[in-house]
Amino acid sequence: MPIIEVTDVSKSFGPIMAVDNLSFTVEPGEIFALLGPNGAGKSTTIKMILGMVRADRGTIRFDGNEITPSDNNYKARVGYMPETCALYENLTGREYLSLIGELRHLPGSALRDKADKLLYMMELSDEADQMIREYSKGMKQKILMISAMIHNPDVLILDEPFSGLDANASATFKEILREQARQGKAVIFCSHVLEVVERLVDRLIIIKKGRGLVTGRPDEIMHKAGRDTLEQVFNELTGFRSAGAVASDIMNIITRQDEPDKHER
Amino acid sequence: MRDKIMRIDWGQARALLCAGLRMDWRGSFSQLMTTHTGKRRRFPAILLVLGMNMLYSIFLAALLDKSPDLFTGLVLSSAGAMILVALPVLLDFNHIVISPDDYHIIAPLPVNSKSFYAAKLAHFLFFVTILVGAVSVIPAVVAAFRFHSVWTALAVIIEFWTVSVFCALLIIVIYTTALKTAKPGRLERILGYLQMAFMMLGYIGFIFGSKLSLPTLALPDVSAHWFWHLSPSYWFAVWVGPVAHGWDPAALGLGIMGLILFVLVGKAAFSFLSLSYAESLTNLNLKTLQGRSREVPKSIKRIWYKYSCPEDRAVLILTWAQFKHDIRFRLAIISLLPMILFLLWKAMSGKGHYQNPFALAPGGNNDVTSLMAMIAAFYPLGIQGAMQMSKSWGAAWVFYSTPSDYPRLLLATSRLMWPLVIFPLGVLYFILLTYLGGNALQALLHAFFILSLATLDLTIINIFNSRLPFSMENQYGGNTGRLYLAMIIMSVVTVVPLVLVAEKGYGGYAGWAIIMTIALIANWCLNKILVMRLRKISAQWEFAG
Numbered sequence: 001m002p003i004i005e006v007t008d009v010s011k012s013f014g015p016i017m018a019v020d021n022l023s024f025t026v027e028p029g030e031i032f033a034l035l036g037p038n039g040a041g042k043s044t045t046i047k048m049i050l051g052m053v054r055a056d057r058g059t060i061r062f063d064g065n066e067i068t069p070s071d072n073n074y075k076a077r078v079g080y081m082p083e084t085c086a087l088y089e090n091l092t093g094r095e096y097l098s099l100i101g102e103l104r105h106l107p108g109s110a111l112r113d114k115a116d117k118l119l120y121m122m123e124l125s126d127e128a129d130q131m132i133r134e135y136s137k138g139m140k141q142k143i144l145m146i147s148a149m150i151h152n153p154d155v156l157i158l159d160e161p162f163s164g165l166d167a168n169a170s171a172t173f174k175e176i177l178r179e180q181a182r183q184g185k186a187v188i189f190c191s192h193v194l195e196v197v198e199r200l201v202d203r204l205i206i207i208k209k210g211r212g213l214v215t216g217r218p219d220e221i222m223h224k225a226g227r228d229t230l231e232q233v234f235n236e237l238t239g240f241r242s243a244g245a246v247a248s249d250i251m252n253i254i255t256r257q258d259e260p261d262k263h264e265r
Numbered sequence: 266m267r268d269k270i271m272r273i274d275w276g277q278a279r280a281l282l283c284a285g286l287r288m289d290w291r292g293s294f295s296q297l298m299t300t301h302t303g304k305r306r307r308f309p310a311i312l313l314v315l316g317m318n319m320l321y322s323i324f325l326a327a328l329l330d331k332s333p334d335l336f337t338g339l340v341l342s343s344a345g346a347m348i349l350v351a352l353p354v355l356l357d358f359n360h361i362v363i364s365p366d367d368y369h370i371i372a373p374l375p376v377n378s379k380s381f382y383a384a385k386l387a388h389f390l391f392f393v394t395i396l397v398g399a400v401s402v403i404p405a406v407v408a409a410f411r412f413h414s415v416w417t418a419l420a421v422i423i424e425f426w427t428v429s430v431f432c433a434l435l436i437i438v439i440y441t442t443a444l445k446t447a448k449p450g451r452l453e454r455i456l457g458y459l460q461m462a463f464m465m466l467g468y469i470g471f472i473f474g475s476k477l478s479l480p481t482l483a484l485p486d487v488s489a490h491w492f493w494h495l496s497p498s499y500w501f502a503v504w505v506g507p508v509a510h511g512w513d514p515a516a517l518g519l520g521i522m523g524l525i526l527f528v529l530v531g532k533a534a535f536s537f538l539s540l541s542y543a544e545s546l547t548n549l550n551l552k553t554l555q556g557r558s559r560e561v562p563k564s565i566k567r568i569w570y571k572y573s574c575p576e577d578r579a580v581l582i583l584t585w586a587q588f589k590h591d592i593r594f595r596l597a598i599i600s601l602l603p604m605i606l607f608l609l610w611k612a613m614s615g616k617g618h619y620q621n622p623f624a625l626a627p628g629g630n631n632d633v634t635s636l637m638a639m640i641a642a643f644y645p646l647g648i649q650g651a652m653q654m655s656k657s658w659g660a661a662w663v664f665y666s667t668p669s670d671y672p673r674l675l676l677a678t679s680r681l682m683w684p685l686v687i688f689p690l691g692v693l694y695f696i697l698l699t700y701l702g703g704n705a706l707q708a709l710l711h712a713f714f715i716l717s718l719a720t721l722d723l724t725i726i727n728i729f730n731s732r733l734p735f736s737m738e739n740q741y742g743g744n745t746g747r748l749y750l751a752m753i754i755m756s757v758v759t760v761v762p763l764v765l766v767a768e769k770g771y772g773g774y775a776g777w778a779i780i781m782t783i784a785l786i787a788n789w790c791l792n793k794i795l796v797m798r799l800r801k802i803s804a805q806w807e808f809a810g
Contacts, residue, residue, distance in 0.1 A: 051665070070804050086657070
């Protein structure tokens with residue numbers, strides 16, 4: 001039985017259709033990726049799964065039950081890492097984790113112990129009492145990752161988790177995701193790094209303009225499309241010309257000799 | 266090649282000014298009201314500020330109407346206009362001058378200091394001018410009718426603009442001088458003191474202004490009192506003096522001094538506001554961010570954990586961290602402190618005139634009690650208003666993605682007002698009222714009544730304007746808008762019951778008990794309404810980031 005079931009979900013913001021009749025499922029123990037070009041509706045889909053944004057149409061089920069934005073039992077079993085490093089930057093890393101712990105109703109002493117150990121494992125012990133504003137992007141990502149996992153969620157939802165990470169941290173993050181899946185937890189994430197997606201995920205969906213184009217295992221999708229890499233399939237499905245052609249056009253515009261405007265002559 | 270006059274690249278300056286104005290306009294869309302469906306009505310807060318300024322300008326028009334001559338009317342009314350313009354400048358539009366973000370964005374670009382300055386000054390003057398516009402329309406029309414000349418309307422507008430611009434430029438010069446001269450370690454404290462001093466002048470002006478508007482009080486003879494000679498409104502009004510009094514050499518001297526000061530202040534502002542100044546601000550911002558947090562004693566932590574829920578603790582963690590490290594939040598809190606100083610001064614000088622509502626006596630007045638009521642209402646409302654905004658408002662996703670209870674979080678911000686504001690104020694009021702009235706029990710009971718009105722204010726504003734802590738972007742005009750909204754609620758909820766009590770007295774302890782019971786029942790009912798409303802509207806909320 002799928003742990004997350006998205007059925008015919010749509011969402012629009014004014015005249016803009018962000019998500020259009022999207023459906024997919026995620027099983028326990030599965031790593032599932034949402035792929036799509038910028039503005040495809042991936043983040044909106046994630047926010048709807050989290051109950052942060054309401055769907056206009058369709059249903060989203062967790063463990064067979066339809067979720068509502070005020071369903072705190074569901075939120076208690078989900079961990080989320082947002083795309084942008086949206087953090088209260090005037091808090092220290094430790095204070096931020098205390099805040100998350102309180103909001104998740106975690107017992108104080110256990111929370112402190114867990115936070116200290118996780119900060120150590122993520123190599124943030126020395127910076128734990130510095131304000132988040134002073135952190136690098138990778139350090140902020142680590143704090144977000146800790147805050148997403150600290151309550152041992154059944155579903156981990158991550159929006160661009162590898163952005164800004166160094167090679168070591170990126171490898172650690174990937175292993176964490178695999179380990180989560182091995183323990184029977186579901187992992188849903190968005191990423192633009194297609195090589196990582198190809199190697200890491202069990203299944204994926206490619207979205208364009210809010211519509212699901214294809215769903216399945218990476219090797220299945222590549223095989224059906226007759227391509228060698230996921231990047232080639234992605235480019236073809238999303239209607240992208242070759243990178244070389246686009247780059248050439250951009251260079252032509254940049255290097256063009258601009259005539260001054262009449263009034264500036 | 267673009268023309269450069271006075272070493273200013275006017276193309277760059279125009280681009281910076283347009284971008285600044287556009288951002289201000291978009292950023293001014295405050296969400297002061299929450300509808301029953303939980304949707305927030307977006308409303309430009311700047312329009313509320315302009316509307317309220319226009320409303321207050323009716324008092325200025327009344328001053329002009331009651332004045333024996335145009336000169337007296339101009340001195341008094343333009344002093345009021347100066348305060349009405351300075352308050353929003355201090356509360357909201359100081360970001361134009363003290364924005365630490367400028368340097369990050371502008372420094373890597375080929376923009377020279379003079380162009381940057383020109384854009385900043387034009388931006389600042391634009392806001393001052395529209396604020397003056399709102400304040401001066403009604404007084405100008407009234408003056409034209411009162412003195413039977415269209416020229417007097419023009420005189421009013423010019424006088425209001427000159428006085429307000431002078432005052433605004435002076436604020437720039439004082440801030441920038443502090444940035445240029447103070448040591449980095451002290452700078453933030455100095456900026457805090459400056460904000461306090463400015464706000465003190467503003468509050469005193471407001472209180473003085475409200476006295477002038479009383480119909481029973483005669484207007485002062487501005488020429489006879491030396492302190493009016495110190496007011497910029499006097500210096501610039503001198504230039505229309507001959508209409509009323511003929512040439513007075515002493516007044517003319519003050520007028521010339523005013524003009525010279527205007528030029529000097531303008532010149533100083535011109536030379537101080539530059540990119541190097543923006544760099545100092547950025548450095549100040551970085552300095553305030555360094556340093557480690559101090560641990561709270563374990564005994565206090567234990568008590569706090571015992572009597573608080575997780576939402577209370579979450580709100581406290583956030584609030585304390587913002588207070589320690591967010592200069593905007595801290596300045597918003599610091600701005601309120603001068604009222605306490607003013608209250609202490611008023612109480613010290615008011616002994617013997619205090620009207621004890623338990624024992625009414627002829628000749629007594631309610632100045633101290635009114636001020637206490639104002640503070641008791643302003644403090645929780647002001648602090649709670651400041652607690653709604655943050656530069657990191659996007660981080661409010663944590664509230665939406667965690668199993669936190671929205672109504673509890675909202676109520677936690679109100680509950681936090683008890684240990685932080687209401688209880689300390691209660692102790693202060695008890696001490697002051699005991700000192701003034703000599704009876705500790707009566708002082709305690711009266712303090713209770715004033716504070717019960719303050720909690721009513723807080724509940725009512727929560728019903729109209731509820732939002733999660735630090736979940737809203739800083740909105741230009743929002744602070745002033747909330748201040749005005751608080752003033753309206755406070756006038757109805759606090760002032761009316763207090764005036765009634767002051768006029769009639771409690772009629773003994775039984776009377777106090779009845780009045781207090783009514784206040785408590787009203788508090789209980791409104792709290793029920795608030796909780797019901799929060800449950801209803803919070804179910805509809807969506808993350809706006």
